[in-house]
Amino acid sequence: MTSTMTSAAYAKGLRKVYRGTVAVDNVDLDVPRGAVLGLLGPNGSGKTTTIRMLLGLVTPSAGTVELLGADMPSGAARVLPRVGALVEGPGFHPFLSGKENLRRVATAEPTLSSAAIPGAVRDALDRVGLSGAANRKFRGYSLGMKQRLGLAAALLVERELVILDEPTNGLDPAGAREIRRVIAQLREAGSTVIVSSHLLAEVEATCTHVAVLHQGNVVAQGELADLLEAGNPTLLVSTPDADRAVESLRDNRIPARIAPDGVRVDLTAVRQPDVLRALVHAGVDVYEARRERTGLEELFAKVTENELDAAADEVPAQVPDDWLSPVSGSGVSGNGVAGNREES
Amino acid sequence: MSTAIAATPVARRPERTGAPLGRLLTGELRWIFRRPRTLVVLGLLALAPVAVGISAAAVGNAAASGEGPPLFSVMGGNGFILAIGSLLIGSTFLLPLVVTMSAADALAGESANGTLRGLLLAPVGRLRLLGIKAFGVACMAVAAAAITALAGLLTGLVISGTDGLVTLSGSTLSLLDTLGTLGLAVAWVALQLYAFGAIALAISACTEHPMLVLAGVFAGNILFGILGSLPALSWLDPFLITESWAALPDLLRDPIPAEALTEGALRAACYIVIGLSLAGARMLTKDG
Numbered sequence: 001m002t003s004t005m006t007s008a009a010y011a012k013g014l015r016k017v018y019r020g021t022v023a024v025d026n027v028d029l030d031v032p033r034g035a036v037l038g039l040l041g042p043n044g045s046g047k048t049t050t051i052r053m054l055l056g057l058v059t060p061s062a063g064t065v066e067l068l069g070a071d072m073p074s075g076a077a078r079v080l081p082r083v084g085a086l087v088e089g090p091g092f093h094p095f096l097s098g099k100e101n102l103r104r105v106a107t108a109e110p111t112l113s114s115a116a117i118p119g120a121v122r123d124a125l126d127r128v129g130l131s132g133a134a135n136r137k138f139r140g141y142s143l144g145m146k147q148r149l150g151l152a153a154a155l156l157v158e159r160e161l162v163i164l165d166e167p168t169n170g171l172d173p174a175g176a177r178e179i180r181r182v183i184a185q186l187r188e189a190g191s192t193v194i195v196s197s198h199l200l201a202e203v204e205a206t207c208t209h210v211a212v213l214h215q216g217n218v219v220a221q222g223e224l225a226d227l228l229e230a231g232n233p234t235l236l237v238s239t240p241d242a243d244r245a246v247e248s249l250r251d252n253r254i255p256a257r258i259a260p261d262g263v264r265v266d267l268t269a270v271r272q273p274d275v276l277r278a279l280v281h282a283g284v285d286v287y288e289a290r291r292e293r294t295g296l297e298e299l300f301a302k303v304t305e306n307e308l309d310a311a312a313d314e315v316p317a318q319v320p321d322d323w324l325s326p327v328s329g330s331g332v333s334g335n336g337v338a339g340n341r342e343e344s
Numbered sequence: 345m346s347t348a349i350a351a352t353p354v355a356r357r358p359e360r361t362g363a364p365l366g367r368l369l370t371g372e373l374r375w376i377f378r379r380p381r382t383l384v385v386l387g388l389l390a391l392a393p394v395a396v397g398i399s400a401a402a403v404g405n406a407a408a409s410g411e412g413p414p415l416f417s418v419m420g421g422n423g424f425i426l427a428i429g430s431l432l433i434g435s436t437f438l439l440p441l442v443v444t445m446s447a448a449d450a451l452a453g454e455s456a457n458g459t460l461r462g463l464l465l466a467p468v469g470r471l472r473l474l475g476i477k478a479f480g481v482a483c484m485a486v487a488a489a490a491i492t493a494l495a496g497l498l499t500g501l502v503i504s505g506t507d508g509l510v511t512l513s514g515s516t517l518s519l520l521d522t523l524g525t526l527g528l529a530v531a532w533v534a535l536q537l538y539a540f541g542a543i544a545l546a547i548s549a550c551t552e553h554p555m556l557v558l559a560g561v562f563a564g565n566i567l568f569g570i571l572g573s574l575p576a577l578s579w580l581d582p583f584l585i586t587e588s589w590a591a592l593p594d595l596l597r598d599p600i601p602a603e604a605l606t607e608g609a610l611r612a613a614c615y616i617v618i619g620l621s622l623a624g625a626r627m628l629t630k631d632g
Contacts, residue, residue: 055465057632077362080467087465091458095380104459107371108466110363153462 007066008033008161008192009054014063016049023049025216027063031194031209036187038203038224039196040300041213047196048088050213051165054194055085068160081110084159086167090150094139098130098149101138105153112157124152129178143170151182162186164195168202180206204296212303219303227299229291235272237279238262238288248282249275264292362469365476372480376446382484385442386491392438393430393496400426401503423500424509424522428595430496431489431533435589439488439533440540440565441558446484447544448557450477451623455552464632474549474627478620481545485537489530497526511598529595532605539585539612540565542619549626582607585615 007030014027024046031037041047052058054065056073065072070079092101099121106117125131128148133141141149147170154162164183168176183206186193197203203210203224210227212220220227238261239245245263249256254275255266265275272291279286376382431439451474454460463473509517517525540561547557568586571577581587588608594601 052632055632057461057464059629059631076467077469080465083465085465087461089458091460091462093375093457093459096378104371104375105462105466107367108363108463108468110466112363114364114367 006032008035008068009037009194010066011050011054012064014050014053014065015061016046016053016058017061022216024053024060027213027216027218029054029211029218029221031192033192034187034190035209036183036193036195036207037209037211038207039194039211039213040200040203040296041196041198042304043198045213046216047198047213048165049216051085051087051163051194051196055083055087055163056080057087081157082160083163084154084156084161085163085165086150086154087163087165089166089169090146090153092138092146092149092153095137097135097137098141098145099125099134101149102153102156106156109157120156124156127155127182128152144172144175147171148175151179155182155186159186159191161192161194164193166196166198168197168199176202200296200300210296212300214304220299224296228296233267234292235265235267235275236262236290236292237265237275237286239279239284239286241284244282245279245284245286248284249278251282252278254278267291362472363466365472368468368472368476369479372476373483376449376480376484377487379449382446385445386487389434389438389442389488390491390495392434393426393492394499396430396433397426397496397499397503422504422510423497424517424526425512425596426500427493427496427526428529428592430492431529432589432592434488434492435533435536435592436569437565439492439537440561442488443481443485443537443541444544444558444561445554447477447481447541447548448554450481450545451548451627452551452554452557453548456554461632470627470630471624474545474620474624478542478545478623481541482534482538485534485541486530489533489537493526493530493533497522512593512596513598515598517598525595525600529592532595532609533592535609535612535616536585536588539615539619542616542623544619546619546622546626549623549630582611585611588612 009029009031011027011029014024014029015022016024027046027050029037029050039047039050049058053060053063054067054072056065056067056076059073067075067079068082072079092098093104096104102121102124103117106112106121109120112120122131125134128151130145130148130152133145138146138149147167151164151167154164164179167179171179180202183193183195187208195203195206207224209222210220210224211218236259237245242258242263246256246258249263249265252274254270256263258264267275272289276286276289451460454463460473464470468476509519509522511517543564544557544561547560548554551557565586568584571580572584572587588611591604591608594605
């Protein structure tokens with residue numbers, strides 16, 4: 001094995017073929033301990049299949065997986081007690097209450113002593129804000145409450161690694177914000193988090209690392225900040241005197257142009273302090289100067305560009321703004337867009 | 345909402361790789377027997393002997409002077425015969441249905457709810473999980489047989505008291521002997537039912553549609569019934585689980601002829617071994 005002890009999850013050459021359809025192909029992943037990895041990709045890009053292979057639920061057709069240093073799926077019994085997961089939506093029994101459902105999950109947790117079960121269940125419900133609905137039947141839960149209960153089950157005991165598959169599905173903005181808060185807390189406590197999403201803003205707000213999956217392949221991977229700055233770096237200078245600023249910069253052979261919100265400076269060939277020094281020397285008032293980063297959306301479009309164009313021809317109903325309705329959006333795109341090629 | 349999320353990777357207790365088995369088994373039983381549909385089905389099972397007893401008593405009074413099926417007419421006046429008769433009546437359809445239903449819920453139903461994945465992720469080892477599920481189905485088989493027999497016995501006792509506990513051979517049984525024979529009957533029927541349950545578990549491990557399990561087992565049940573009734577295919581009979589039921593009335597004789605009952609028990613055991621092996625093989629390769 002080539003992974004180091006610093007990887008919470010490590011995959012090499014992962015491939016999964018379902019009856020001649022390639023769901024995931026040659027996926028390499030390396031999630032450092034303590035990271036929050038956003039697994040990004042359109043619906044049907046292989047996010048869930050990858051997660052299921054990481055967790056040992058599915059045996060890969062080829063490739064290897066290591067989770068917290070143990071080979072999967074053979075090491076599942078040793079590793080999974082330290083891993084919390086919410087995969088493919090929350091699975092619970094409709095005829096049991098939220099609390100009874102969690103108790104049932106707790107019963108199977110190896111690291112929970114029987115005496116500790118009621119307390120752990122109470123804490124988990126409390127953490128996701130479901131204490132008030134603890135005794136209501138799961139059947140009567142709203143989509144968002146179901147999702148929270150799934151999160152509660154994943155956080156029932158201390159976890160070194162938490163894997164959340166589309167955790168904000170069906171949540172209102174406040175609920176989504178709470179999930180982000182929970183993820184931040186997990187990270188502060190030293191846990192590693194892998195969170196899959198097709199919502200770009202979501203990932204940008206919570207993650208330190210990103211892997212972009214497209215048609216079963218990883219098309220981009222790395223630290224979020226690095227990936228975002230991979231494009232042409234620019235500096236946005238906010239000043240009341242834009243004309244003079246541009247003039248003085250050009251005098252110093254620094255490329256700059258006027259933008260609606262200030263002056264945009266190209267940092268490809270020049271360092272940020274030099275720009276500021278030039279401005280200050282010229283006596284230009286500067287309110288603020290900040291690095292402008294490529295939006296994740298832009299990056300995402302870039303790495304999945306060609307295929308998306310091709311897919312747009314096949315699926316005219318492709319909804320670009322599925323963050324407005326995450327649930328209904330998932331039904332529209334899906335496998336038509338996904339990279340399902342015939343096994344050769 | 346509490347703000348502290350405990351997730352320190354350091355300071356861990358000694359690693360356990362599985363939750364205590366006893367806790368898992370009681371959890372499984374609680375899940376089965378708190379389920380509304382389980383309670384409804386067991387309640388209906390208990391009602392069947394009552395209905396049979398009452399109608400048999402009515403027919404028996406009329407048949408005392410005229411015609412009527414012999415076993416049916418004696419059922420009304422005899423708690424012992426009513427209990428075993430109820431098991432026999434249930435054996436064609438009702439009792440296997442109940443056990444198949446529980447086996448269908450055990451794996452296919454959990455799979456459909458997404459809860460099987462939760463158990464696999466806990467993690468509960470795949471074979472361990474099958475063992476727990478097989479235990480639950482076994483309990484259901486015993487409960488179904490016991491409730492039917494008990495309801496039959498109580499109905500008979502209410503209708504005619506303890507006087508009429510005669511066997512078909514004509515000897516009279518004490519209440520204790522009656523209970524002993526009924527215990528044997530319940531155990532034997534539960535074993536037969538468990539054979540259905542094991543096959544159902546094998547199908548249940550292959551699908552996430554509980555309905556498919558019911559359909560599969562009952563198609564088989566009916567097919568076996570037809571095969572068993574064809575004289576040209578009588579060489580098949582030793583392999584048909586449905587042929588065992590014919591031995592059940594032997595328990596009404598005194599002394600009890602053991603041959604057919606033993607053969608039925610062995611046949612059931614074979615089905616159980618085959619069913620659970622298939623289920624185990626499937627569980628190990630199944631995608632979670």
